[in-house]
Amino acid sequence: MFKKRDVAIISAATAKCGERWESGIKDLVWEAGVKALDDAGISGKDVEYMVVGNMSGGMFVGQEHIGALVADFLGLNPIPSLRVEAACASGGIAFSQGYMAVASGLYDIVAVGGVEKMTDVDTDQATSVLSGAMDFEWEAYFGATFPGLYALMATRYLHDFNVRREILAKVAVKNHYHGSLNPLAHFRNRITEEEALTAPMVAYPLRKYDCSPISDGAAAAILAPLEIAKKYTDTPILVEACVPATDTLSLLKRRDICTVDATVNAARKAFQLSGRERRDIDVMEVHDCFTIAELLAIEDMGFCKKGEAGKLYEEGQTYADGSLPVNTDGGLKAAGHPVGATGVKQISELVKQLRGQAEKGRQVSGAEVGLAHNVGGSGATAVVTILSRRS
């Protein structure tokens, strides 16, 4: 019987997220990549394979071929280096390919990067570029935008489950609170529920603080077979499962727009492969491109019944000191959402948490098992990854 190799993360890093006017794609990747290499105590020469998550280099900065570009800029030629894309799940999918490269036995030391440079175009253009993640023929062509699609999901959700609008605001308030404690976050300001509820409307019922920002950013992680990981770190982080799943691109073809089946399927398989229960998860990074998405994700992954995630927010359980800490770095909302980097940024945050290296106030005490959930589009791709500390 064939058995795949166990894979561990030996280091990870995130670049400062935000409007990085002074930095291009290459600079952002360099910032995260060099930190990750330093942390693992290795040099570029040790890396055998590289995967880079990037959604729309072509449309944001006229640059495709980003796998080779990054290898070139980091001086890693001639190693294989490719770009993968699954819209805003590009980072999570990149991680899944890096995991596979080590699990396959083909490569030992593998670098996973994620990067997006979004602020070289104006906001209208960025919205249009991001529309490439939805079904062009059935959605984008008719003028749909992502705030619009998630607004449909939110409206239906609030109605079907009789949930108050304040719950969405509580998601934003919590994420901004965590972001205020994270020096790498895009936004570090705390907000009140009142501010969230009265901010400018974007697409009813989603207001400004319900929407993640347009960010420049990058993140990186270095993977190795578990059996040699201890050579590089005292605290290898085991990849217990990394499972992507897909669903229809367009919302109109879903059985229910309040359920993201890609998340349901990816989570079910990830828990099955890892043998973990929901209660084992100490800390979660969840794809909160909009506040409604965080609620749906928690429910779709089985942490509570459909329509009941709000209770956790009423009780403050999703703060770093709660029973189910979610987005302790500030999430996409406050830490930022450089689309192609986000999935790797989530992994990097979990590594920090599982090593006990997060900043005071947002470190989850004694965290040993973490989960990352990364989504593309309105849910056509989801990746669920379960990690645990081995030390």
Place this chain on the structure above:
Amino acid sequence: MFKKRDVAIISAATAKCGERWESGIKDLVWEAGVKALDDAGISGKDVEYMVVGNMSGGMFVGQEHIGALVADFLGLNPIPSLRVEAACASGGIAFSQGYMAVASGLYDIVAVGGVEKMTDVDTDQATSVLSGAMDFEWEAYFGATFPGLYALMATRYLHDFNVRREILAKVAVKNHYHGSLNPLAHFRNRITEEEALTAPMVAYPLRKYDCSPISDGAAAAILAPLEIAKKYTDTPILVEACVPATDTLSLLKRRDICTVDATVNAARKAFQLSGRERRDIDVMEVHDCFTIAELLAIEDMGFCKKGEAGKLYEEGQTYADGSLPVNTDGGLKAAGHPVGATGVKQISELVKQLRGQAEKGRQVSGAEVGLAHNVGGSGATAVVTILSRRS
């Protein structure tokens, strides 16, 4: 000692290449995908994982997220499906990821697709989109185009090795001859050396027939572990090696613009991993985006000394009945170059050849071992794959 699984191709197919005005991305993928599934005698339900090579869906047709899109359209949800991109090597890189998915033991039946819809934009726009494959900051920004870059390589090559311009023409004549015998080719007209030598100039010394066309197209291949491949086909095709490599994006940083080091490195490792010698290769698919590229590839992979590929063309050895048959489907020049599909189309042609199913006049007699060589940009990515028939 960990050992990866042996991987076999159980079926492959190519869609008709050309200006497919009536077909979008989804239709093209459907055409190739359904043929490949039928050929393997399986249905979409049997597929566990999918990788799609696509260079610039975003810029060509406003559509990113092409992995999930294809899974959606083929009814394969919720299986994992991702897009990979390495410019014109996107197809070859997609194949390398599908290979890895099976080799890793994570998935058994894996579909690899490649697709590009290029004719929804005009030729100027297409040239600009393709420039995303070069270094934007150092090349595209200053007005470089791909014909221009390859013209530099050709000029240097003709000068350094004292090669006559007629040799380039012979590459085009041979590829159009093979294309005339391939019902799926973009161009099926034969041309004379005289026509090639007097065609309109594109970028000195490259004329019209030195340049591959802008094509719509798609291709697909289905992979499985070798140990179960016989369940699906009498002639499994073993993947002996599939090796990507990278080099600098920009020509100006290369040690020598007449040598594509990514090809040198990928080929060296592919021959090493497979244990094959150059003389074992019965048929080759080589990345002839421009005629000069075919010559460089043959030399860079070690089939002859630098500057000496011309002799093979003087002697007609690269025709299907010669000692080193190259691009028996017509190559990128005549069979077409739908950029994201090309690498998979090459694999599909080799499967046809190794099964003895190519059309009369272009079938290589008794072919047992084949090689595919796919390049991105001016050589920042190269993928070399060695296949052999197992029956």
